[in-house]
Amino acid sequence: MPIHTTIAVVTGASRGAGRGIAIALGQHGCTVYVTGRTKQSGDAPLPGTIYETAEAVTAAGGKGIAVCVDHSNDTQVKALFEQVENEQGKIDILVNNAFAAHSDMTMPGFFWQKPLELVDMWNVGLRGTYVSSYYAAPLLKKGGLVIFTSAAGSRHYVFGPTYGVHKAGMDKMAADMAVDFRETEVACLSIWMGALLTERMSSMLTAEPEKYSFLKPETMESPEFTGHIIWGLYNDKNLMTLSGKALIGAEIAKTYDIVDRDGIQPPSYRDKYGVAPVDQHPHEIH
Numbered sequence: 645m646p647i648h649t650t651i652a653v654v655t656g657a658s659r660g661a662g663r664g665i666a667i668a669l670g671q672h673g674c675t676v677y678v679t680g681r682t683k684q685s686g687d688a689p690l691p692g693t694i695y696e697t698a699e700a701v702t703a704a705g706g707k708g709i710a711v712c713v714d715h716s717n718d719t720q721v722k723a724l725f726e727q728v729e730n731e732q733g734k735i736d737i738l739v740n741n742a743f744a745a746h747s748d749m750t751m752p753g754f755f756w757q758k759p760l761e762l763v764d765m766w767n768v769g770l771r772g773t774y775v776s777s778y779y780a781a782p783l784l785k786k787g788g789l790v791i792f793t794s795a796a797g798s799r800h801y802v803f804g805p806t807y808g809v810h811k812a813g814m815d816k817m818a819a820d821m822a823v824d825f826r827e828t829e830v831a832c833l834s835i836w837m838g839a840l841l842t843e844r845m846s847s848m849l850t851a852e853p854e855k856y857s858f859l860k861p862e863t864m865e866s867p868e869f870t871g872h873i874i875w876g877l878y879n880d881k882n883l884m885t886l887s888g889k890a891l892i893g894a895e896i897a898k899t900y901d902i903v904d905r906d907g908i909q910p911p912s913y914r915d916k917y918g919v920a921p922v923d924q925h926p927h928e929i930h
Contacts, residue, residue, distance in 0.1 A: 652739065670708060672705075755804045766806070770814075835890075
C-alpha cells in the first residue's frame with residue numbers, strides 16, 4: 645500500500661452524517677473504515693447499511709471497508725482498532741460520529757414526560773466516542789485529526805437535555821483531548837453541523853411539515869458537506885492552531901472555498917440565529 649494513503653475511520657456511518665462524511669472522504673481518495681450496526685436492509689427503521697456505505701466510498705474513488713460495530717460494546721470497539729492496526733498500521737483521520745438517536749427524542753413534552761431510555765443515547769454518543777478515541781490514540785501520529793460531530797444544540801435548547809448534553813459533551817471532549825494530544829501534534833476539533841438533509845430528517849419533514857416548516861431543504865446541508873470540510877481541515881498546514889476548538893462547519897467551508905451541492909453555501913448558525921461556540925478557558929491544572 646502506498647505510504648501516502650490517508651486512512652480514515654468514520655463511526656456510525658450506515659446512514660446520515662456518517663455515511664455522507666465517509667463518501668466525501670472517499671472522493672478525496674481515502675481508505676475509509678465504515679462502522680455501524682446495520683448489515684442488511686430491514687435491520688433498522690431507516691434505509692442504509694455499512695456495506696452500502698463502503699461500496700459508495702469505493703465508487704467515489706476511495707476504498708470502503710465495512711466493519712460491524714456496536715459502539716456500546718467496548719470489546720467490539722477494541723477489535724475494530726486492532727483490525728485497523730493490523731491492516732494499516734495507522735489512522736490519519738478519526739471521525740467520532742456514532743450516536744444512537746432515540747425515536748422519541750423529538751416527541752413533544754418535557755424530559756420527564758419522555759421515556760427514561762432517552763438517557764441511553766449517552767452510552768454510544770459520549771461513552772462510545774471516548775472509547776473509540778481511547779483505542780485510536782496510539783495509532784494517530786503527527787498530523788492526525790480527530791473530529792467530533794456536534795451541533796448548535798450544545799449551546800441552546802434542542803430536543804431536550806439528553807440531546808444537548810451529548811452535543812456539549814462532544815465540544816468539551818474535543819477541547820480536553822486536544823490538551824492530551826498536543827505533544828504528539830494530533831489535532832482535535834468539534835464541528836457544528838447545520839440542519840442536515842439526511843434520511844431521518846427527510847422522514848421528519850414528511851411526517852410533520854408544519855412543525856419543521858422553519859427548515860428549508862434548499863438551505864440545509866448535505867451529509868457529504870462536513871466530509872469535505874474535514875478534508876480541508878486535515879490539509880491545513882496551520883491545523884494545530886485550531887485544535888481544541890468547536891467550529892461552525894458552514895464558516896470553515898467559506899475559509900476553504902467549499903460549497904455544497906448545486907453550489908449552495910449553507911448559512912452559519914452564528915449569522916442565522918446568533919448562536920456560536922465558545923472557547924474553553926486556557927487555564928490547565930495537571
